[in-house]
Amino acid sequence: MARQESRAERLRPHIPEKVHDLDHESHYSDTSRIKSLSDGVFSIAMTLLAFTMIADFNRPALTPAEFWADFHIPLLVYAMSFILLGTYWVAHAIAFHYIIRSDRPLMVSTVLYLLFVSLVPFSTHYLGSFPFDRLAILLYCVNLILCGLALQQMLLYATKDPLMLNPVFDRRIFRGTRVAIAVGPVLFAVALVVALVNPVAGFVICVAVPLLTFFPNPFWGRLYRRFYLGRQQA
Amino acid sequence: MARQESRAERLRPHIPEKVHDLDHESHYSDTSRIKSLSDGVFSIAMTLLAFTMIADFNRPALTPAEFWADFHIPLLVYAMSFILLGTYWVAHAIAFHYIIRSDRPLMVSTVLYLLFVSLVPFSTHYLGSFPFDRLAILLYCVNLILCGLALQQMLLYATKDPLMLNPVFDRRIFRGTRVAIAVGPVLFAVALVVALVNPVAGFVICVAVPLLTFFPNPFWGRLYRRFYLGRQQA
Amino acid sequence: MARQESRAERLRPHIPEKVHDLDHESHYSDTSRIKSLSDGVFSIAMTLLAFTMIADFNRPALTPAEFWADFHIPLLVYAMSFILLGTYWVAHAIAFHYIIRSDRPLMVSTVLYLLFVSLVPFSTHYLGSFPFDRLAILLYCVNLILCGLALQQMLLYATKDPLMLNPVFDRRIFRGTRVAIAVGPVLFAVALVVALVNPVAGFVICVAVPLLTFFPNPFWGRLYRRFYLGRQQA
Amino acid sequence: MARQESRAERLRPHIPEKVHDLDHESHYSDTSRIKSLSDGVFSIAMTLLAFTMIADFNRPALTPAEFWADFHIPLLVYAMSFILLGTYWVAHAIAFHYIIRSDRPLMVSTVLYLLFVSLVPFSTHYLGSFPFDRLAILLYCVNLILCGLALQQMLLYATKDPLMLNPVFDRRIFRGTRVAIAVGPVLFAVALVVALVNPVAGFVICVAVPLLTFFPNPFWGRLYRRFYLGRQQA
Numbered sequence: 001m002a003r004q005e006s007r008a009e010r011l012r013p014h015i016p017e018k019v020h021d022l023d024h025e026s027h028y029s030d031t032s033r034i035k036s037l038s039d040g041v042f043s044i045a046m047t048l049l050a051f052t053m054i055a056d057f058n059r060p061a062l063t064p065a066e067f068w069a070d071f072h073i074p075l076l077v078y079a080m081s082f083i084l085l086g087t088y089w090v091a092h093a094i095a096f097h098y099i100i101r102s103d104r105p106l107m108v109s110t111v112l113y114l115l116f117v118s119l120v121p122f123s124t125h126y127l128g129s130f131p132f133d134r135l136a137i138l139l140y141c142v143n144l145i146l147c148g149l150a151l152q153q154m155l156l157y158a159t160k161d162p163l164m165l166n167p168v169f170d171r172r173i174f175r176g177t178r179v180a181i182a183v184g185p186v187l188f189a190v191a192l193v194v195a196l197v198n199p200v201a202g203f204v205i206c207v208a209v210p211l212l213t214f215f216p217n218p219f220w221g222r223l224y225r226r227f228y229l230g231r232q233q234a
Numbered sequence: 235m236a237r238q239e240s241r242a243e244r245l246r247p248h249i250p251e252k253v254h255d256l257d258h259e260s261h262y263s264d265t266s267r268i269k270s271l272s273d274g275v276f277s278i279a280m281t282l283l284a285f286t287m288i289a290d291f292n293r294p295a296l297t298p299a300e301f302w303a304d305f306h307i308p309l310l311v312y313a314m315s316f317i318l319l320g321t322y323w324v325a326h327a328i329a330f331h332y333i334i335r336s337d338r339p340l341m342v343s344t345v346l347y348l349l350f351v352s353l354v355p356f357s358t359h360y361l362g363s364f365p366f367d368r369l370a371i372l373l374y375c376v377n378l379i380l381c382g383l384a385l386q387q388m389l390l391y392a393t394k395d396p397l398m399l400n401p402v403f404d405r406r407i408f409r410g411t412r413v414a415i416a417v418g419p420v421l422f423a424v425a426l427v428v429a430l431v432n433p434v435a436g437f438v439i440c441v442a443v444p445l446l447t448f449f450p451n452p453f454w455g456r457l458y459r460r461f462y463l464g465r466q467q468a
Numbered sequence: 469m470a471r472q473e474s475r476a477e478r479l480r481p482h483i484p485e486k487v488h489d490l491d492h493e494s495h496y497s498d499t500s501r502i503k504s505l506s507d508g509v510f511s512i513a514m515t516l517l518a519f520t521m522i523a524d525f526n527r528p529a530l531t532p533a534e535f536w537a538d539f540h541i542p543l544l545v546y547a548m549s550f551i552l553l554g555t556y557w558v559a560h561a562i563a564f565h566y567i568i569r570s571d572r573p574l575m576v577s578t579v580l581y582l583l584f585v586s587l588v589p590f591s592t593h594y595l596g597s598f599p600f601d602r603l604a605i606l607l608y609c610v611n612l613i614l615c616g617l618a619l620q621q622m623l624l625y626a627t628k629d630p631l632m633l634n635p636v637f638d639r640r641i642f643r644g645t646r647v648a649i650a651v652g653p654v655l656f657a658v659a660l661v662v663a664l665v666n667p668v669a670g671f672v673i674c675v676a677v678p679l680l681t682f683f684p685n686p687f688w689g690r691l692y693r694r695f696y697l698g699r700q701q702a
Numbered sequence: 703m704a705r706q707e708s709r710a711e712r713l714r715p716h717i718p719e720k721v722h723d724l725d726h727e728s729h730y731s732d733t734s735r736i737k738s739l740s741d742g743v744f745s746i747a748m749t750l751l752a753f754t755m756i757a758d759f760n761r762p763a764l765t766p767a768e769f770w771a772d773f774h775i776p777l778l779v780y781a782m783s784f785i786l787l788g789t790y791w792v793a794h795a796i797a798f799h800y801i802i803r804s805d806r807p808l809m810v811s812t813v814l815y816l817l818f819v820s821l822v823p824f825s826t827h828y829l830g831s832f833p834f835d836r837l838a839i840l841l842y843c844v845n846l847i848l849c850g851l852a853l854q855q856m857l858l859y860a861t862k863d864p865l866m867l868n869p870v871f872d873r874r875i876f877r878g879t880r881v882a883i884a885v886g887p888v889l890f891a892v893a894l895v896v897a898l899v900n901p902v903a904g905f906v907i908c909v910a911v912p913l914l915t916f917f918p919n920p921f922w923g924r925l926y927r928r929f930y931l932g933r934q935q936a
Contacts, residue, residue: 017363017436029327029328029331032269033269033273033327034324034327034332034733035735035738036269036270036738037273037276037277037323039735039742040273040274040276040277040278040511040742041277041280041281041737041745041815042739042742043277043279043739043741043742043743043745044277044278044281044282044512044742044746046743046816046817046820046821047746047747047750047820047823048281048285048746048823049820050322050820050821050823051823051824052285053748053824063837064837064840067837079817081818082813082816082820083813083817086809086810086814086816086817089739089809089813090806090809090810090813093731093735093736093809094354094731094806096735097731104324104328105450105451107320107323107324107327108320108324108449108450109447110325111317111320111448114277114280114316114320115280115316115317115320118280118281118283118284118316119284121284121285122284122285124285131887135297135298135301138298139301169270181334188258190860195569214810214866215810216806216807216810218815226883229898242661247506263561263562263565266503267503267507267557267561267564268561270504270507271507271510271511271557273511274507274508274510274742275511275514275515276513276518277511277742278511278512278746279515279516282515282519285517286522318635338562341557341558341561342554342558342682342683345550345551345557345558346554347681348511348514348550348554349514349547349550349551351515352515352517352518352550353518355518355519355522356518356519356521356522369531369532369535370509372532373535420667459515467624492706497795497796497799499736500737501741501791501795501798502795504737504738504741505741505745505791506742507747508741508742508744508745508746509745509749511745512745512746512749513749515750517710520753543902556922572792572796573918575792575795576788576789576917576918579785579788579791579792579916580785580788581743582784582788583746583748583781583788585782586748586749586751586752586784586842587752588754589749589753590752590753590755603765603766603769606766654803656875
């Protein structure tokens, strides 16, 4: 067959070979379902983060000092995880500003991504209960590294198919975005290694990650420019 | 009355006979509410799967070996159920790419479908607690078979009414989709029967189902083609 | 001031009198936020119904007979509440097919409606735990009557303002819809009174309500026609 | 460089300097993801409010008097928090009727806003358990003041950039809206100070806030007009 097959036809099992006469684009869904499910999972995971603290909180009225002693670690871990999930949500929202069509493999990637996202309340609760425990930090870091890798895989898949992309998509911006998304997982990998030697230091690195990746900071600007404009300026 | 009545008029009780002068199509809603409720229920059910594990997890810091001993079964069952719900979500999303209008009976079908979907965290938690228990496997399999049947019923209903369908809808593709959706329930029926004899073997089949139905694999391609192209090639 | 004021200007405090030069319609929001919040609350309330059963279910492997003895009432109450919430969701979805614009009071009505909807998992859990208890039936019935009244109030408000309505809106259909929505609360009022004398009979009526109001049945068709066509045929 | 840089280019790190040739507006997302995540978090937080009461409610059948004694405070606090979250949701919905585009900092603001919103079930549960406890009232008030401040910050940011705003946006109306949103936090600050002296009086003020800020009342109308028309009438 001489005609060039689009990736959609080659990869998607639910479109058999003889349907060539159908409009190809019509077999891409829009991304509304992916966005909707993702926003749902993110909003629930985020809200459950705080909810898990309620279970630990059935003692009668505490003094402020006791409250602080009991809750400064869980509240810190809660805020940290909330902001990390927020960072992943922002990255997802920016990515799906550029990805405008979906197919089955992209939905499958989404489900895998959300699988790791939905584990965050679990690993957060564990870390909040045992903050300086090696295993707790390990679980937490592995969980967030897996979120990052799943997002990278999803972006890599989607950006290979021009039919899936917004016409305003610029491959150079996306390169910067992908580098930015990689910063979190790399720092968590560092935290993981450090935690094997010194759990407290590992925990401190974990807490620093959302501060570095969520709020705008001058370091980001420089990082983006370096990676982004490297080839262009040469 | 000589004019041909559309199915909408015959079946839907909330449109009395004398409203013929209204535009018929205007009485179909779009499917946005169905999609939105479904995505909501799926995202919550998926996120609760992981959340139910937290309740089991209040022991002080464990060694990695103890953690593994305690959690490899719940984590496996969790991932398995998440991916199964993901499969049903993908099937639902693909189906509602082709179903573009809804009426009251389709909403009723949706509620019944979601009734079974929302039971999955319950049956998953039970299976995760007692993985090799006959009753747990039975509940789990029956739950997921009912999800599959409810989805089949919904598709069967919607695809009978051309006014509900996307013009790009191709009945041949849908036949393949419906066969694909049937694979999961059939395998769970097998797991159920096997579990009566040997619960461990039944559990193993359950774990295999999401691997077979979620990830793209060559078997799928062949299955689709066989069912889909059978009549056409004859 | 001679010009006729629209209800929006008279009732909504956040539009002061001097903004007449702005386009009035632009101050109505669309209903997307109302639909989105409602679908969110419904989907969570529905999924939590099943989730509350998990807490009651921490015993080691049961025999099927024991499982049935322990769980036939909670599962029945669960399915019943799920279908009742489904009925209210369907009614809400049909209503908002006709209501296409919103203002602040409609949002306030929505929040009050959802206040009662979100209590349903609570009263369901109580009824599931103590099915033949007078107080449990009373709470459950009052909860669902309040849901119905809040929905009626919302419909009454929205259908008074033609600017809020879909042009295909037919006041006659809406009258039928409002009668249909009233059937549930009336039956729950009956159940409530009966339960004061005989709790078991009250419980049985409660269980019958979703069967009567959710699934299409010939009684509905006749009811709609009688109320709907009464004035027209006279 | 002589050309005037838009704020988007100056502030957003993910748009490097050399992308000037891209359409600027195309780098604003629409606000659908923000609305969707916010509606998700609000609906879950609202539904969890009632759910937290279930955990406290495992006693066998109570008399109505006992039920009232046990539950009138939690139910009151529940309804109060639900309506407060409803007020914040309405304010958010009205704000995003006028904000029609988003960028990364607005998403970051949204996540911070939702961080405080998702803590409300936690502080509500604490207040419901210990209603006249100083620390409980303090936590609750601080939580809701932070929600208000985060919303103010978000509005302040968004309304500075004309490209983000609906053309029907009227700065005068927004000033009124921002004053209205400030009423809640100011009253909670008063409640907080009063609670240090007399916890019961502080609790009573907290309960009064949703009554004043949610339901339409003549006081609102006057307040809006005074702040809103002050400069115009001068």
